[in-house]
Amino acid sequence: MLQHPTVDQISLPQVLAVLGDQTRLAILGDLARRGDEPLACAEFKLLGSKSNLSYHFAKLREAGVIRVEPCGTKRLISLRKDDLNARFPGLLDSILATAVTLPPPEKRIEQAV
Amino acid sequence: MLQHPTVDQISLPQVLAVLGDQTRLAILGDLARRGDEPLACAEFKLLGSKSNLSYHFAKLREAGVIRVEPCGTKRLISLRKDDLNARFPGLLDSILATAVTLPPPEKRIEQAV
DNA sequence: TCCTTAGTTCAAAATCTATTGAACCTTTGA
């Protein structure tokens, strides 16, 4: 099973450090724009290579920002909205408000089909 | 004069990246605990060496998190509370709520007089 | 004027983070 921190193991410095990155903020923006629907890793492919995304998902998961659940050959990514709200009230909302408006990193443009 | 970004130049990824660091979060915690009183650099000396703090203050200033004003031979550090609230409503408050409770980095303990 | 206080700057070293591609694993469907 994939390791996820419990709510009280989520650390502010770690969450901030993990979200202080264009690619990971773009992942958050995509998740938020799609509502509460969990997305498979492949949905984010414009943001980087498979292995690079895998790295970013692990960072987000270890920090407690996303949940990753195996589902067949896929893995579904979802935001740990309730957990983050419980731990740091107001934080996620204020970040998402801006994250959904952020221009995506260069790569997405270059690789756009 | 010291360069400070204007309110609309403040960038979320940069603010988050800058605050995703124990030392800088501790600086924020100290500022918040002292109310709105500006503090001189030397007040933070338990958090690191002079040159190291100078580096962290520059990072915080460049990201738009603090304001640094010369005052005699000192420099007074203050939080850009209003500017951050205007740019990212709710963000600073939710971070401060936790930052003021955070255990200080190891160094402070070792160097405590 | 000279000294002290307070902080900056610089270059070097140490450390950490992100990115890549190749090889791999696991589940599912044919």
Add this chain to the structure above:
DNA sequence: TCAAAGGTTCAATAGATTTTGAACTAAGGA
């Protein structure tokens, strides 16, 4: 059973960040 889809892991590299100490600067007071 085999192949494909969807991801992970690893080692290597590149790049960025943090830390250090020594040398420096600027303002204020004796």
